[in-house]
Amino acid sequence: xxxxxxxxxxxxxxxxxxxxGAKIIARALRDAGMEVIYTGLRQxxxxxxxxxxxxxxxxxxxxxxxxAHNTICPQLMNLLKEKGMDDVTVLVGGIIPGAxxxxxxxxxxxxxxxxxxxxxxxVEFINKKHAA
Amino acid sequence: MRELLQPEPRLRDFQMSDANKPSTPTLPxxxxxxxxxxxxxxxxxxxxxxxxxxxxKNPERQAQFTTISxxxxxxxxxxxxxxxxxxxxxxxxxxxxxxxxxxxSTMHRGRLWTMRQFAGFGAAEDTNQRFRYLLSQGQTGLxxxxxxxxxxxxxxxxxxxxxxxxxxxxxxxxxxxxxxLFDQIPLANVTTSMTINSPAAVIxxxxxxxxxxxxxxxxxxxxxxxxxxxxxxIAQKEYIYPxxxxxxxxxxxxxxxxxxxxxxxxxxxxxYHIREAGxxxxxxxxxxxxxxxxxxxxxxxxxxxxxxxxxxxxxxxxAHSDFFEEIAKYRAARRIWHKAMIERYGSKNPRTWALRFHxxxxxxxxxxQQPYNNVVRxxxxxxxxxxxxxxxxxxxxxxxxxxLPTEFAATIALRTQQxxxxxxxxxxxxxxxxxxYFVEALTNEVESGAWDYIRKIDxxxxxxxxxxxxxxxxxxxxxxxxxxxxxxxxxxxxxxxNDFVSEERPLDILQIDETVTHRQAARxxxxxxxxxxxxxxxTLAALRxxxxxxxxxxxxxxxxxxxxxxxxxICEALRQVFGSYEEVAIT
Numbered sequence: 001x002x003x004x005x006x007x008x009x010x011x012x013x014x015x016x017x018x019x020x021g022a023k024i025i026a027r028a029l030r031d032a033g034m035e036v037i038y039t040g041l042r043q044x045x046x047x048x049x050x051x052x053x054x055x056x057x058x059x060x061x062x063x064x065x066x067x068a069h070n071t072i073c074p075q076l077m078n079l080l081k082e083k084g085m086d087d088v089t090v091l092v093g094g095i096i097p098g099a100x101x102x103x104x105x106x107x108x109x110x111x112x113x114x115x116x117x118x119x120x121x122x123v124e125f126i127n128k129k130h131a132a
Numbered sequence: 133m134r135e136l137l138q139p140e141p142r143l144r145d146f147q148m149s150d151a152n153k154p155s156t157p158t159l160p161x162x163x164x165x166x167x168x169x170x171x172x173x174x175x176x177x178x179x180x181x182x183x184x185x186x187x188x189k190n191p192e193r194q195a196q197f198t199t200i201s202x203x204x205x206x207x208x209x210x211x212x213x214x215x216x217x218x219x220x221x222x223x224x225x226x227x228x229x230x231x232x233x234x235x236x237s238t239m240h241r242g243r244l245w246t247m248r249q250f251a252g253f254g255a256a257e258d259t260n261q262r263f264r265y266l267l268s269q270g271q272t273g274l275x276x277x278x279x280x281x282x283x284x285x286x287x288x289x290x291x292x293x294x295x296x297x298x299x300x301x302x303x304x305x306x307x308x309x310x311x312x313l314f315d316q317i318p319l320a321n322v323t324t325s326m327t328i329n330s331p332a333a334v335i336x337x338x339x340x341x342x343x344x345x346x347x348x349x350x351x352x353x354x355x356x357x358x359x360x361x362x363x364x365x366i367a368q369k370e371y372i373y374p375x376x377x378x379x380x381x382x383x384x385x386x387x388x389x390x391x392x393x394x395x396x397x398x399x400x401x402x403x404y405h406i407r408e409a410g411x412x413x414x415x416x417x418x419x420x421x422x423x424x425x426x427x428x429x430x431x432x433x434x435x436x437x438x439x440x441x442x443x444x445x446x447x448x449x450x451a452h453s454d455f456f457e458e459i460a461k462y463r464a465a466r467r468i469w470h471k472a473m474i475e476r477y478g479s480k481n482p483r484t485w486a487l488r489f490h491x492x493x494x495x496x497x498x499x500x501q502q503p504y505n506n507v508v509r510x511x512x513x514x515x516x517x518x519x520x521x522x523x524x525x526x527x528x529x530x531x532x533x534x535x536l537p538t539e540f541a542a543t544i545a546l547r548t549q550q551x552x553x554x555x556x557x558x559x560x561x562x563x564x565x566x567x568x569y570f571v572e573a574l575t576n577e578v579e580s581g582a583w584d585y586i587r588k589i590d591x592x593x594x595x596x597x598x599x600x601x602x603x604x605x606x607x608x609x610x611x612x613x614x615x616x617x618x619x620x621x622x623x624x625x626x627x628x629x630n631d632f633v634s635e636e637r638p639l640d641i642l643q644i645d646e647t648v649t650h651r652q653a654a655r656x657x658x659x660x661x662x663x664x665x666x667x668x669x670x671t672l673a674a675l676r677x678x679x680x681x682x683x684x685x686x687x688x689x690x691x692x693x694x695x696x697x698x699x700x701x702i703c704e705a706l707r708q709v710f711g712s713y714e715e716v717a718i719t
Contacts, residue, residue, distance in 0.1 A: 015281065016280060017364075018368075019409075020496075020612050023612070024613055027719050030155075038717055038719050040714070066280055067296070071295025115533050
């Protein structure tokens, strides 16, 4: 039986329009054999959670450079819990001060990837998390 | 007023990507060696007798040396690289066509570039304090960073502003906030740049209202409005309305500027953001200049006179890490613009031909790792901008891969410019690199590559047409992916990140306190209580009516602003007439 491809939702929450990183990650994950859906810009946590359910994804990757992560992440995690999507791996990439990382992980964010992370590191992390 | 949000995903934005074919990023044709080159007998002798034996014993460190953009660089440049080059026509003299050496005959000997540090965070009073601090430390112009809600035309208390107020720039929701922002700053004596695009006309109206209240003469005030919507669709993505109404708004500001504020630049046609999105240097140059030409063509269709408008157009480039590629880019920019103004538009005014630009060092080159290295990066990038003949400069702070700058970091960034200006001696002569075989050859190559792109966009029907086909967006996505692959494979290094890694130490960074949101909410409630609701309703209705007609919108926007209609209310009124824009995402 063929191995099911890992399904990833790459999302840009909030007002920020800087999408260079999100688009690169989307393409790198696709090249690594995952099925990738990119939401486009200016998604609310509600829109992201709905999309995650609709697309039945294994992983959500959030790209946040705006400093709004302490608002957005807890909101999204609550919505995912409400929708029974507890087992989705949620990752965050972007500009996240070190001091904010423990609270984000407490809220259920699996990993935070800071500027300078290689695409291989992200691919490896996801593959390891979702190994058959 | 909090809007109800529809939590439906926009299904048409989604792409189910094909996981079967891994993609290989392509290199554009502009990043290849030009074919024509005729080495002299002496050069051939050097190659055979001096070079070849060395290469035999010690091969070079890399098979090929390329710029960060992927542009190939030769081992040695000689007169063989300039066989078609004519100093008289292609180099010329500073202050004269083709302006390769600079737009003024004395350049930085006559006047240093404006030291204009981009600043903004929190509420207006917080940024006002930073503005006054930077001026006290010797910066010579102001530059305003607005927060994301302001950039997107939302008031601080809008539902979509939650978590974003004051985080990326200053929160400005009304004329009242603008008045606080420029408290104790005489707009008659200080020039201000405002990095604002979709709501630029509204923010500008607020600035003009503050100037008027201060008694400053609109005919004399000077500054710059970024107001470059085309690059939003291409790169920065802070658009509100679709392209046609957005271009209409931009041309309205041009008309207003020519008549009312002759010393003000109503636009800063920008390549900075295009480069930050991952384009090559040639793409940055070509897309920026072609954007400039698009604005001119829209202005001409409106019946404007290029030679009246031209002197008020300004530009904004990135200063990225490849030192000489950047210098070549700035020199090529001036030469291309002059040629385009004369050949494409028949311009007769030398002040239209002379391209004036602001530069910012590359934010995307800053690292979160070993942040003090960023001081070095910024200094070298700033130096290239100075050697390239910039009129104005912002230097990034060491902590900007983590947060907005602390006062400490912002001070070092300013001192960087002051040291270049007063200690290095590079300002003692105009265009010090002029006549260098390398710099002149590279300038030619960058110019040639840019013209290829410009002609390609022409053949698509212009820049708006190219954007609608996602052409520049695709080029940028490709270039950015290629560079990332090079980093991942360590074909290109980033010190402290993919090599020369060391243990990290924590950095003190700027915290934006959450009380900003509450302060703004309270301020907005007070504003709505104190102002005349009748005046707001009337001016907004008049604005909507004007938007539906061909009228220049600046007077109605000014009226609404003075009635203390908020930014959000004004932008929403325009949204009701113009609609909103959603892009087709390209990965």
